[in-house]
Amino acid sequence: MRLQYPTNIKVVRVPCTGKVDVLYILHSFEKGADGVYLVGCLEGGCHYNSGNLKARKRVEQARKILDTIGIGGERVRMYNLSSSDGPLFAKYATEMDEKIREMGPNPIKLAKKKKAA
Amino acid sequence: MSGLESNQTTIRGSVMIAGGGVGGMQAAIDLADSGFKVHMVQKDSSIGGTMVMLDKTFPTGDCSMCMISPKMVEVGRHPDIKLHTLAEVVSIDGGPGNYRVRVKLQPRYVDAEKCTGCGICEEKCPKKVTSEYEQGLTVRKAIYSLYPQALPNTRAIDRDNCIYFQKGKCKACEKFCPSDAIIWDDSEQDIELNVGAVILSPGLERYDAGMRQELGYGRWPNVVSSIQFERILSASGPFMGEVMRPGDHKHPEKIAWIQCVGSRDSHNANPWCSSVCCMYTTKQAVIAKEHDASIQPTIFYMDIRAFGKDFDKYVNRAKEEYAVRYQRAMISTVREEPGTGNLILRYAEPDGKLVDETFDMVVLSIGFQPHKEAVAFAKTFGIELNEHRFPKTDPFVPVETTRPGIYATGIYQGPKDIPETVMQGSAVAGRAMALLSEARGSETTVIEPPAIKDVKDEEPRIGVFVCHCGINIASVVDIETVVNHAKTLPHVVYAGNNLFTCAQDSQEQMKAIIKEHGINRVVVAACSPKTHEAIFMDTIEECGVNKYLFEMANIRNQDSWVHSATPEVATAKAGELVQGAVARAASLSPLDEKKIPVIQRGLVIGGGVAGMNAALGLADQGFEVVLVEKEADLGGLATRLTATIEGADIKTYLNDLIEKVAGHPKIQVLTDALVTGFTGFKGNFTTEVIVGTGMYERKIEHGVVILATGANEYVPTEYLYGQNQNVMTQIELAERIEQSGAEDLNQVVMIQCIGSRNEGNPNCSRVCCQSAVKNALRIKKLRPEANVYILYRDMRTYGLMEDYYMEARGLGILFFPYDPDNPPAAESAENGVVVSFQDQMTGRQLKVRADVLALSAGMTPEDTEELANILKLARNAEGFFVEAHVKLRPVDMATEGIFICGTAHSPKLISESVSQALAAASRATTILSKTQLTLSAVTAEVEQDRCASCLICVRSCPYGVPRINEDGVSEIDAALCHGCGICACECPAKAIELNWYKDDQIICKIDALLEGAV
Amino acid sequence: MIVADKKPIEEIIEYLKGKQNILILGCNECVTVCEAGGKKEVGVLASALRMYFQNQGEDVKIDEVTLERQCDHEYLEEIRDRVDQYDAVVSLACGVGVQFMAEKYHSTHIYPGVNTCFLGATEERGLWTERCQACGQCILATTGGICPVSRCAKRLLNGPCGGSTTGKCEVKKGDEEIDCGWQLIVDRLQALDRLDEYETLCPVKDWSTDRAGGPRKVIREDLKQ
Secondary structure (H helix, E strand, C coil): CCCCCCCCCCCCCCCCHCCCCHHHHHHHHHHHCCCEECCCCCCCCEECCCCHHHHHHHHHHHHHHHCCCCCCCCEEEEEECCCCCCHHEEEEEEEEHHHHHHCCCCCHHHHHHHHHH | CHHHHHHHHHCEEEEEEECCHHEEEHHHHHHHCCCCEEEEEEECCCCCCCHCCCCCCCCCHHHHHHHEEEEEEHHHHHCCEEEEEEEEEEEEEECCCCEEEEECCCCCCCCCCCCCCCHHHHHCCCCCCEEECCCCEEEEEECCCCCCEEECCCCCHHHHHEEEEHHHCHHHHHCCCCCEECCEEEEEEEEEEEEEEEEEEEECCCCCCHHHHCCCCCCCCCCCEEEHHHHCCCCCCCCCCCCCHHHHHHHCEEEEEEEEEEECCCCCCCCCCCCHHHHHHHHHHHHHHCCCCCCCCEECCCCCCCCCCCCCHHHHHHHHCCCCCEECCCCCEEEEEECCCCEEEEECCCCCCCCCCCCEEEEEEEECCCCCHHCCCCCCCCCEEHHHHHHCEEECCCCCCCCCCCCCCHHHCCCHHHHHHHHHHHHHHHHHHHHHHHHHHCCCCCCCCCCCCCCCCCCEEEEEEECCCCCCCCCCCCCHHHHHHHHHCCCEEEEECCCCCCHHHHHHHHHHHHHHHHHCCEEECCHHHHHHHHHHHHHHHHHCCCCCCCCEEHHCCCCHHHHHCCCEEEEEEEEHHHHHHHHHHHHCCCCCCCEEECEEEEEEEECHHHHHHHHHHHHHHCCCCEEEEECCCCEHHHCCCEEEECEEHHHHHHHHHHHHHHHHHCEEECCCCCEEEEEECCEEEEEEEEEEECEEEEEECCCEEEECEEECCCCCCCCCCCCCEEEEEEHHHEEEEEEHCCCCEEEEEEEEEEECCCCCCCCCCCHHHHHHHHHHHHHHHHHCCCEEEEEEECCCCHHHHHHHHHHHHHHCEEEEEEEEEEEEEEEEECCCEEEEEEEECCCCCCEEEEEEEEEEEEEECCCCCHHHHHHHEECCCCCCCEEEEECCCCEEECCCCCCCCCCHHCCCCCHHHHHHHHHHHHHHHHCCCCEEECCCCEEECHHHCCCCCCCHHHHHCCCCEEECCCCEEEHHHHHHHCCHHHHHHCCCCCCCCCCCCCCHHHHHHHHHCCCCCC | CCEEEECCCCHHHHHHCCEEEEEEEEEEEEEHHHCCHHHCCCHHHHHHHHHHCCCCCCCEEEEEEEEEECCCHHHCCCCCHHHHCCCEEEECCCCHHHHHHHCCCCCCEECCCCEEEEEEEEECEEEEEEEEECCCCCCCHCCCCCCCCHHCCCCCCCCCCCCCCCEEEEEECCCCCEEHHHHHHHHHHHHHCCHHHHHHHCCEEEEHCCCCCCCCCCCCCCCCC
């Protein structure tokens, strides 16, 4: 089953979503990412017990900061799925892509363009 | 003479395996990893067997070559596995523990020492020969390797087809060989191997579809065999994965599969069921449809035998999502429509009406049969065969032949699918280990770890290897563009491409390139690191590069597969993924792996047939075992069973087994015992158990866990069960016959699939069809005048059990298929039950008064929810434990050091539970046989100067590993660290880093992936 | 330890408007432990500020440094050669660090990045409670180890006032009830069988060592060089 998902999604591998520092999320936006999402194990099913729950908190933290500085907290999301669930992975990828397209590009990029123009 | 005698008393620490398919490979790996030397003797010029010919595998659709390739590489590179190809056993003498095997090696005419596997000879050879591997659909050369990823990859000359050998002129291969490797005067050789045990895994041959002349194979070009269709589907096959008719290369739309060609047919072919055809056909139909959505698949079948774990779910999906049409009918003829190449199939519909239907292409689902030379083969080894020329084995020790120390495994032992073959491969290894345990380590090589170059102060010199993955990647991504892009990236000193980077030859090439270019960091752009990372890491280590100086870019799963609709974008993305990988590779530093001691004791959870066999499997090798059973007595579900379908007495077997386990000096049995706590890691687990009515607590330290928690018979809520005493399950019926015979049974009705294949449990329970046949036969034999009716959906008496089904039909037991949408009904009557159902042949409603209505109740797993939580193990929706990989790791759990066997894994027969139990013991031994294990270096480390001793790591670690040490700073024990990185993420002083995932190693990748975004 | 809380980013942004060159300066002591001003928080704030200014179309350079402590000359010296290049330094240290910085580098604009709250303990991760008000005259010996200065809203020294009902203080923090400090002391002394000590009158306390007496000093001649 080779489901298709949007090409603009690039995966950074981590051993557990609990390894995703809020700094990585913020840094990605600094570097021009339009959205960042974490894909972790199902809640209650973390391979490392609780990493995905911590990750959810980091996502909330990042959302608050991005809202405060006008980038948009909605650009960060947390998804949970089981490793065998390819269709859901593709569905979330598509959903994320749609959500971000709705929000438009990372405003930093727009600001930069505007400045250059 | 005296020398020989003294030799025979010595137990040898080596095993010969005849046959290098996936089962033989698994046995070889388990044995070699457990301290035994392995000699693998393979008739062909390369190992691989059937699996290497397959395109994809059911039910996951994983690429067959991608799965087996790493295993082949593992076999090829294992220092204790010696391959003898083009080799056949001539004779064997000696006894268990010490066999002397004479092996004849056919000349290869190519010097394996000199050959680099470059393949120039093959390219230049002018002689084209029909390719066996491609099933005659294309050609190979007279100097050839069986298939592109062949192991060994040394080419061989096919003397019968070589122009030089036949006509005395040519020698093109010699002319072009850059290594001077051709040996024209190579000759047959005899070698002698001294081994302690012998494993037979020669596989089976495929039925010759041409025997069924009415189906037109060999006559109509668009009738192909199922193995040919595998090659047609394969991306590396004759049509590069495009579904085409061999006759005219047109794209077929209507494709028909005809089941049971060569199986379940004692007149033209073989009486047994080949066990795998229903599922591979379903898979072929699904994959064909995935390749080309316009294809309309129809499968003509007698019974759909989707009896394995999650198989029915797969068939349901084929029907619902892929519109695969299943038509119950036997095809009487296949004729070609003149002029079109289309085929007209004649068949009878269930109501008897004859129909002619035209298809564009026909696939014959051919079965397995023993090799033509099976009798001679058995004679060579001195083993007995059964009436079907399969080795004679006992249902309770399914892998032992009639000659001690000689074991049979895989499809050679009986038709079975890949996971069962792998399982049995481990099982035979387990038996051999038990036999030879005292000689463990006596013949294995001790290799010094390769000297690792110190590159700390060197500038990064990165080599990038981009993989075509056959056409998995290359059909979408333009590899050359990716390679060229890689060449422009910082620190990259080499970039190149391979057809299959994981293949043995490419690995050798990679090593040469690393040395030649002084590469100190390697990037492989290919498939998933989950499956291939370890192999590549070992490869680079072999040439002196620390294995952690490695990074993969997954340009297949994350790119070509999922963006196949937009190849240009996919190519660009592949470049970006490589860029990310290169950036990360440059940031990596070498890491050292630590070694930790192993607690050489096993814990088995569950004291049924599987658990006890697993315990014995370890204990017989001298390992201590603690067996934990939650009930007061050992035995499990088997305590309710009487006999196997073969007539073997389960009660006696079980009592012997319990006695053996209870009396074994190495086994400690804890009954009434409940697991309450579990910590640790592979090699070092601690389990807390509450034992006995006194509820005292025990702490068990052990190196491995074998789960054998078992299953129960489903308790029906259907058909008056529990309300009418004449309604009972098959187990209850067997008990009743055992106690009071069949004298009072004039009419018995059995209904199949109770609690299986429905909404609540979509899967087949595998054992119920044979239970019904077994009980029906028993009744019929005790009381021939009794009438027995079996109402079924598909009779699933797979493998050699088909004999009993045929016998049942022969004895006049009546079989009526029913439609699940119109199931039979039952109502109570005086002294019995009246069952009504529709006869599909006549369409009439029938009513039968039955003395007994037997419900073929399915299997439900033991309640393991709490245990699964404590051990953190995954279960499927039905509550069976989920193994690490359905195909190639059927007894391993995802957590290393935990193994699964018996009905805790999925419903199965006793013989299958025994196989899996032996397999679990074998897999567990790969850990227990070592005194120490090498740990991953991916662990968290504290930069103690920066530590603020804030305790946040202590508080956030899910395993309680970090502690504030005597110096007042945090310390993380690498042996205990699981490598999740949570502490590193949470540390407010940023004083903790997870090795290999350091902040800058992740950040630089993010930067590279986002380069140019702002 | 000194417990601090993160300042809202909006507030920090206000200070920094118009600045071009900013240093975010963390401290690896108390504020790290209470996850308000360590290296990680420096990174988070710096990243957020960078994005904010980029989004405003402004070119602002933001650097990050975390010192071992900001309340020691030696550690502060580590940034001497670079501090001049910044037109603003946001110190994520407690008020001590911010002031020490400001004194040492008096021409640099120093802004606080955290709100320094109290001297307290970590009850659990994410929950800190006050324990000490640094009055300079510790009386914990006579109060069963519970401090009336920090635990009693009125800082009474000889038993509770009339506002203590069923163990709770009449002062509330929003909806949250506060234990009466003196009730805690009495309960503890009773449990220790030292209730007689409660009878001993505490003489009038010399509050000159408390903050009421102006900025305080501790001088240790034995240590001075």
